[in-house]
Amino acid sequence: MTLWYVVRRVAFFFFVVWLAASVIFVIVHLAPGDPISYQVGRMAAQGQGVQNGAAVIAQYKKQFGLDHSLFHQYIAYMTQLAQFNLGYSITDFPTKTTTLVGQALPWTIGLLLTTIVISFVIGSLLGGLMAWRTTPRILRSLLPGFMAFAAIPYYIVALGLLYLFAYRTQLLPPNGSRGVLDTSTGLAAAPDILRHSILPALSIIIAVVGFWMLGTRSTMISVLGSDYLLLAEAKGLSETRIFLRYAMRTALVPQITVLAVWIGGVLSGAILVETVFAYPGLGQLLVTSINGRDYPVIEAVGLAIVVSTAGALLVLDLVFPLLDPRVRYERHS
Numbered sequence: 001m002t003l004w005y006v007v008r009r010v011a012f013f014f015f016v017v018w019l020a021a022s023v024i025f026v027i028v029h030l031a032p033g034d035p036i037s038y039q040v041g042r043m044a045a046q047g048q049g050v051q052n053g054a055a056v057i058a059q060y061k062k063q064f065g066l067d068h069s070l071f072h073q074y075i076a077y078m079t080q081l082a083q084f085n086l087g088y089s090i091t092d093f094p095t096k097t098t099t100l101v102g103q104a105l106p107w108t109i110g111l112l113l114t115t116i117v118i119s120f121v122i123g124s125l126l127g128g129l130m131a132w133r134t135t136p137r138i139l140r141s142l143l144p145g146f147m148a149f150a151a152i153p154y155y156i157v158a159l160g161l162l163y164l165f166a167y168r169t170q171l172l173p174p175n176g177s178r179g180v181l182d183t184s185t186g187l188a189a190a191p192d193i194l195r196h197s198i199l200p201a202l203s204i205i206i207a208v209v210g211f212w213m214l215g216t217r218s219t220m221i222s223v224l225g226s227d228y229l230l231l232a233e234a235k236g237l238s239e240t241r242i243f244l245r246y247a248m249r250t251a252l253v254p255q256i257t258v259l260a261v262w263i264g265g266v267l268s269g270a271i272l273v274e275t276v277f278a279y280p281g282l283g284q285l286l287v288t289s290i291n292g293r294d295y296p297v298i299e300a301v302g303l304a305i306v307v308s309t310a311g312a313l314l315v316l317d318l319v320f321p322l323l324d325p326r327v328r329y330e331r332h333s
Contacts, residue, residue, distance in 0.1 A: 006318065013314045018078075020306040021299070025077055028298050029070055035090050035293040036061050064090060064296075077299070086300045091292040097300045100285060105304065108281035111197060112270055115204040116263070122205075123212025124255060128248050130213060131220035134239060150210030155272040158203035162276065165199060172199050175278035200277045204270060208262075215258060219251040226250070256316065263312045267305050 061067040064087070065076050080087060086097040126146070129135045149157065166174035173196050223229070224247070232242045267282075274283030282301050289297035 009314060009317055013310055016310045017303070017307055020310075021078075021081060021303055022074070024299050024302040024306075025074055026070075028295050029073065031293075034061075034066070035295055036064070036066060064088070081303075086303075087296040089289075089294055089297050091289065091294045091297070097296045100297055101282070101300050101304060104280060104282050104285040104301075107279060108267075108270060108274070108283065111200055111204075111274075111279070111281060112263075112267060114197075115201050115208070115270075116259070118201075119205045119208040120212055120255075120259060123209040124216045124248070124252060126209070127213035127216030128220045128243070128251060130217040131224065132243055132247070133224065146210035146213050148210070149206050150208070150214070152207060153272075154203060154207050154270075155276055157207045158200070158273050158276040161199050161203050161206075172196075174199075176280075197279075200270075200273050200279050203273050203276075211262075212255065215255055216251055219254050220247060223247050223251050259316075263309055267308060 058067070065073055068076070077087075086101070089095050089097050089100055092100065123146075126139075129139060162174060165172045176196055229242060229246055232246050270281065271283030271286060273279070274281045275287050278284060282304060285297065286301040288294075289301065
């Protein structure tokens with residue numbers, strides 16, 4: 001892997017981020033309605049008196065730069081973005097957008113890291129066993145069941161778990177991240193947070209694990225009969241060692257590539273799951289900001305999703321030659 005390739009991939013990463021930020025900006029600002037007028041109208045509908053409404057709307061439009069043309073707003077937005085300044089929230093002014101995203105991001109990262117690791121490990125291991133020659137037939141019969149769950153959207157699985165474990169049996173809390181009366185902090189709060197996270201995490205794991213099973217099963221089938229497996233058998237190595245050290249190690253290389261691409265899909269699905277369970281992550285923040293027409297927050301959440309997905313692909317592309325020595329990136333004249 002040459003320095004030129006690294007520079008080119010990093011430059012492409014920033015190009016993707018710029019393009020996505022531009023598309024998000026245009027979509028948000030071309031949506032019908034005016035966020036300032038909407039906020040003032042909502043306050044009036046709730047019985048909160050707003051004196052000199054027209055003057056207030058004009059002042060806040062000037063504050064957020066909404067009194068300029070779309071082109072000037074875009075230039076101002078990109079200038080702020082280059083300075084890592086995402087502006088202020090319209091709904092929660094004068095709270096900065098980065099503050100709201102910073103409060104929601106750890107919840108989403110914690111949920112996604114847990115579910116991605118668990119579903120990838122379980123799904124890949126079961127998928128490898130599905131294709132392995134000595135796997136009992138009863139274990140092979142599990143694949144259709146998991147694939148059925150993989151075809152069901154995240155939020156449908158979430159609603160089913162919510163009905164079964166929260167409303168029907170009342171074994172787990174239905175929403176939120178903490179109990180209403182729980183005031184504990186630090187490690188003392190961990191059990192309650194974990195208990196509230198079980199259903200959101202489980203809904204993603206159930207919906208994703210079948211995908212990893214099918215992918216690993218397909219790659220494992222192509223690995224069976226390889227010369228290095230026959231050599232390992234001739235050396236008298238145990239079946240478990242051949243499966244884990246030789247077969248699974250090779251079968252997982254394509255799956256790691258898919259893992260980076262799949263992060264974006266899991267993140268978008270987590271938005272719906274967080275909405276169903278009122279989980280205080282980026283998904284819940286995005287829905288709240290859309291309902292309040294909070295342009296800066298919508299743009300910041302969308303940008304965070306794009307950066308995380310594009311960043312994962314960039315990291316994978318740079319470290320992939322270390323995972324698979326057969327891959328080499330060279331500059332061709």
